[in-house]
Amino acid sequence: MLPRELIHRILRPSLQAVSQRSFSTSSRRANVIEELESRGMVADLTSRAVRKHVDEPAVVYLGVDPSARSLHVGNLAALIGLLHFRLQGHTGIALIGGATGSVGDPSGRSTERNALSPAELDANVKAITTQLTDFLNHGVPFAQSRNRRRDLAFLEKETGAIRVENNLDWLGGMGLLKFLSTVGKTARISTMLSRESVKSRLESTSGLSFTEFSYQLLQAFDFLTLHQRHGCTIQLGGSDQLGNIMGGIEMIRKSKESVVSVSQDVELGLGGDQVDPAYGLTMPLLTTASGEKFGKSAGNAIWLDSSMTSPFDFYQFFLRTTDEEVHKYLKIFSFIRVIEIEGIMADHKAHPDQRVAQKVLAAEATELIHGAKGLRQALAATELFYSSDLKELNTPSLIDALDARPDLSTPGEAAIPSLLVRLSKADFLNQSLEKILTASGLVTSKTQARKAIEAGTLQLNGVRIPAKQHQRLITEEDTLDGGLVVLKQGKSTHKAVLLQ
Structure with missing residues (x-):
């Protein structure tokens, strides 16, 4: 059975159950903040004004650490968040830390990371650049297909542009004296020491090096640079990045020569002295029901690169999602409409032994990352390795799916290693x-x-x-x-x- 046919078969009862509610909902489409909130993808907003700000096209960026040659599923929620922005007409910038990758972000870490050689860092940056570009391009038609032609305003909306930047381009040539006289001059030690990532490390036995302590200034300067070069006004990040994001907003504010008047601020309903020139949106850090960091399997990361984690293992990772977590993950890792997800969950609860929700989640996440061919391989491997009667299977078709030969009629299709x-x-x-x-x-x-x-x-x-x-x-x-x-x-x- 083809991947789309399988998913439609799984979804059909659930979609029928919610079809009336789908058509009776308001014709107004939620803006991107409201959409992310409905999916449980917002932890904090640095200002209420960002809700009005995203009613018009904005530029938003997400920083990515090139500590390996591939991103992993721990990065996936933030990437999907960036894709949601692009789908609603905003310009997305994926910023690779070609410079900051040699420093390492102390947020969420108990020890300092091992330094990469320049050659390793350069190879990682190149590989992740390709990975990000492919994801942000191929994710658009994938996400649009999940609206099943019901939300015409969404399908007809012009998607935003994408950029992939490398902060080595502006930090690589900056000398220490220039850094101190520009970036360092705007920083206040008391504020830097108040960051949770800094406080937790200072209280640990390993302490915090000056290199890691300075990371927050480098990230703040990234936000300022993207703001000045591309008009970037929003930064996405995990909830552990809130302090760093606030540092960037403060640096942008100090770079401004004019301040919005109090009357304008009150008119927006903020009640403060000024409107922020930039904003931050943080997303919840995902952990499993056992409290482990999401994306780790027996201590090994689940990579987005098919040569490092096969589509079969990727599929199995999501298929093993517990009943307690599957509703949350469906909203985050799929582009199925939230109202339809509620129908899937109702079907799942009525027949828990069939694991309907886990099958939909695994199929959606796998096809998003590895395409229809990768999902076909994952389904074939699952059928082959877990079948109760191998002699009843259509072995030639399984062999063809496992082999994942490139389709010459689809230029640029990602290669999937044979299983x-x-x-x-x-x-x-x-x-x-x-x-x-x-x-x-x-x-x-x-x-x-x-x-x-x-x-x-x-x-x-x-x-x-x-x-x-x-x-x-x-x-x-x-x-x-x-x-x-x-x-x-x-x-x-x-x-x-x-x-x-």
């Missing part, structure tokens, strides 16, 4: 099971293969291998249609081997 391990039939048929286990990469040695068999944790085509069969041979009868062999160790380690 198939190809081995020579002549070299492995009528040979020991231990040999194919090792060659496939399921285990690292014949000794480990023997121990897995003796422990009873190994399966061949869904059937457990008895402990006494470590000398067992692989025969023609052990291959499925097309020469496929499915290996599994324990609960979640799988390999699909194609003997040719």
